[in-house]
Amino acid sequence: MNSDTIGxxxxxxxxxxxxxxxxVDSKRLSYGEAEARSRRVAAGLLAAGxxxxxxxxxxxxxxxxxxxxxxxxxxxxxxxxxxxxxxxAHEISGLLFNAxxxxxxxxGAYRGRDLRAVVADAIGASPEGELMLPHLPVMRKVWFDLSxxxxxxxxxxxxxxxEEQVSSADTLMLIHTSGSTSAPxxxxxxxxxxxxxxxxxxxxxGYREEDCLLSNSPWFWVGGMxxxxxxxxxxxxxxLCSSAEPAAMLDLIEAERPTxxxxxxxxxxxxxxxxxxxxxxxxxxxxxxxxxxMPPEKRPADPELRYNLFGMTExxxxxxxxxxxxxxxxxxxxxxxxxxxxxxMRIVDPETGEDAQAGEMWAxxxxxMQGYYGREAWACFDDAGWHHTGDMMAVDADGDxxxxxxxxDIIRTSGAQVSPREVEGAISEATGGRMSIxxxxxxxxxxxxxxxILLGDEAFDAEALRLALRAKLSxxxxxxxxxxxxxxxxxxxxxxxxxxxxxxxxxRGR
Numbered sequence: 001m002n003s004d005t006i007g008x009x010x011x012x013x014x015x016x017x018x019x020x021x022x023x024v025d026s027k028r029l030s031y032g033e034a035e036a037r038s039r040r041v042a043a044g045l046l047a048a049g050x051x052x053x054x055x056x057x058x059x060x061x062x063x064x065x066x067x068x069x070x071x072x073x074x075x076x077x078x079x080x081x082x083x084x085x086x087x088x089a090h091e092i093s094g095l096l097f098n099a100x101x102x103x104x105x106x107x108g109a110y111r112g113r114d115l116r117a118v119v120a121d122a123i124g125a126s127p128e129g130e131l132m133l134p135h136l137p138v139m140r141k142v143w144f145d146l147s148x149x150x151x152x153x154x155x156x157x158x159x160x161x162x163e164e165q166v167s168s169a170d171t172l173m174l175i176h177t178s179g180s181t182s183a184p185x186x187x188x189x190x191x192x193x194x195x196x197x198x199x200x201x202x203x204x205x206g207y208r209e210e211d212c213l214l215s216n217s218p219w220f221w222v223g224g225m226x227x228x229x230x231x232x233x234x235x236x237x238x239x240l241c242s243s244a245e246p247a248a249m250l251d252l253i254e255a256e257r258p259t260x261x262x263x264x265x266x267x268x269x270x271x272x273x274x275x276x277x278x279x280x281x282x283x284x285x286x287x288x289x290x291x292x293x294m295p296p297e298k299r300p301a302d303p304e305l306r307y308n309l310f311g312m313t314e315x316x317x318x319x320x321x322x323x324x325x326x327x328x329x330x331x332x333x334x335x336x337x338x339x340x341x342x343x344x345m346r347i348v349d350p351e352t353g354e355d356a357q358a359g360e361m362w363a364x365x366x367x368x369m370q371g372y373y374g375r376e377a378w379a380c381f382d383d384a385g386w387h388h389t390g391d392m393m394a395v396d397a398d399g400d401x402x403x404x405x406x407x408x409d410i411i412r413t414s415g416a417q418v419s420p421r422e423v424e425g426a427i428s429e430a431t432g433g434r435m436s437i438x439x440x441x442x443x444x445x446x447x448x449x450x451x452x453i454l455l456g457d458e459a460f461d462a463e464a465l466r467l468a469l470r471a472k473l474s475x476x477x478x479x480x481x482x483x484x485x486x487x488x489x490x491x492x493x494x495x496x497x498x499x500x501x502x503x504x505x506x507x508r509g510r
Contacts, residue, residue: 004192006172007075007163010035013236021233022067023256024241025248029064031236034071037150041072042159044149048141050103052077052165055174057096059083059106059115062219062241065146067229069105070219072149074173074191076159077166078103081174081186082220085110087494089121091184096122096136099174099186099373104142105149111243116144168192174373175222177313186373187222187313197316197367198231200341205323206287207260209236214258214290216241216267226317227309228262246274253293254281261288265303268293287325300327304425310336310403314369314387319343320401334425335400342367346386347395350407358394360407362386392419409500411440413448416476423469423477427452430468431460437490438479439504451507452479455487483510 002008013021014035021031029037050056056073058080060066066082073080081099083092085107096104104127106115119127119142124135127142143149172191176184207213213232217224232239240256242249250271271277272292283295289309291299300306305328310320322337339345343365349356364385371380381387392404404419411418420438427436435455440448454460462482469478491502 002166002168002192004168004195005075005163005166005170006071006191006195007166009195009233010038010071010075011163013233016236019236020238022062022064022229022239022241023252024063025244025252027064029067033064034067037068037146038071038075039156039159040150040152041068041146042076042162043155044152045072045078045103046076046155046158046162047152048103048149050076050078051162052170054078055081055100055102057081057083057099057101057104057106058220059085059092059104059119060220061085061107061110061243062224063107065107066219068146070225070229071233073105075166076162077170079171079174081176082225083176084218084220084494085113085115086496089118091494092118092122093124093136095176095184095186096139099176100138101136102138102140104139105146106142106144108144119144166191168195171370173225175220175225175313185375188370188373189316190370193366193370194226194230194316195234197342198226198234201227201318201321202231202235204321204340205260207231207235207237211235211260212238212240212256212258212284214240214253214256214261214263214285214288216263216290222313222317223311227311246271247276250274250276250280250282253285257284259284259286261285261290261294262309263290265289265291298325302327302333304333305330307332307335307337310401312363312389312391314389315343315363316367316369319345319363319367322400331396332400334402335396336403338399338401339363340367345401347393348388357396358404359392361389361391361393361401363389411438411448411450413440413443413450413476414446418450418477423450423452423473423479426469426472426477427454427465430465430472434458434460435487437498437503439500439507441481441504441507449480450477451481451483453503453507454482454484455490457484457486460484481507483507 013031016031018030020028021034022029056078058069070080106119108116131139133139168191170191172189172194174186176186215228217228219225219229240258242252268290269292285294291303307322309318311318320336321340343363346362347356347359348362349359390407394402405421409420423438424436437453439451441451443449491499493499
């Protein structure tokens with residue numbers, strides 16, 4: 001068996017026995033349980049006809065069952081296709097069709113949502129028994145939870161034989177982009193590619209067996225799947241996740257003592273508002289980026305003066321990173337560091353195709369995807385093997401990268417190009433940290449009007465803000481229009497990201 005496969009990895013790490021692999025609120029899964037349970041589920045899949053190369057959709061929130069299902073599918077060489085639990089039935093139906101899903105394993109419910117009903121609506125039929133659906137011609141079987149597969153009876157010899165056929169070059173997962181700017185694309189990553197990438201990144205960030213990682217990233221997206229879950233499995237460490245109420249989550253953090261954090265800092269702000277927060281012992285968290293709940297001495301005075309992480313589904317995880325935990329000089333504000341090992345980057349002027357200090361980021365290398373499912377190679381890479389990411393970046397003399405927006409995000413006004421991220425950063429500085437979204441509104445004279453939507457209900461003086469921005473930005477970058485909007489009123493796509501097209505429509509209506 002190739003050592004860079006999930007089968008080899010789980011057999012090796014299963015020897016850690018009762019050590020926790022994942023703790024999700026009150027539910028725990030040890031390494032030994034992960035190996036044994038995934039072996040039983042894998043046997044059930046083999047008995048149902050799944051095997052190397054079979055495409056298996058997964059619909060779970062972060063949970064022990066998600067961990068077991070993913071390991072079971074991939075240890076026998078089948079391809080895991082995690083779907084977002086935020087997806088609508090219509091979106092799931094499209095994903096199943098476009099990814100040629102053959103099997104589907106889903107939780108019965110998640111956070112009060114009846115996933116059985118969602119799946120039935122998505123496939124347009126009862127999910128029971130063998131399926132023969134004209135609109136999903138290769139779909140054969142749906143399971144809810146894992147009890148039916150586990151009860152099928154483990155055939156260790158069949159699982160071992162299947163694992164022996166799996167190589168590091170086999171596809172590990174088909175993981176979809178969020179679809180915030182276009183239809184979701186199925187990104188192909190191989191077993192060896194992801195495992196080797198995460199081994200290197202664990203070394204880079206010092207993620208060791210004795211660590212416990214607190215992460216709020218969902219595993220159905222590549223950041224949570226690779227940088228949190230698979231990185232933990234590879235390290236032999238413990239992964240802590242929670243969706244509990246603030247007091248219960250703080251109880252869990254105190255009990256489990258995470259040493260490392262990763263995720264979206266804004267999503268833990270509610271913990272700081274809990275009445276008990278000031279009295280909590282959170283001193284174990286010494287590294288990471290969930291700054292609001294880190295010990296005071298570990299919090300930066302300004303998060304923009306710490307290196308952030310930049311990842312892409314197409315890169316299999318984080319692709320720009322610097323492990324430094326020190327505050328940076330102001331010239332480094334907003335930097336994402338430099339490319340990680342396993343990926344080469346170019347910054348290319350989109351007009352000339354020549355290397356530049358600011359332009360579109362191109363990438364190639366061992367970490368980069370095999371391609372998009374169902375698309376020819378020419379649609380994913382140019383003749384020299386470069387993937388044109390659509391991300392606009394600038395790079396400084398030290399090789400540190402700074403995100404400037406998406407090629408599709410760039411606002412074109414009166415012949416000039418404006419990066420929304422640059423304007424949003426200036427608004428944050430001018431208002432003492434207020435979040436905003438900057439968009440371009442169609443305009444007959446200028447092409448687009450730079451428009452700023454300030455989040456929250458607090459009043460603001462638009463003229464005073466405009467004057468403050470004029471001191472920071474070139475005149476054409478200063479928003480012509482300002483408006484306020486509650487975060488709860490923002491239109492979103494199923495991934496939870498803001499639906500920019502609908503937001504433009506709303507802003508035009510105002």
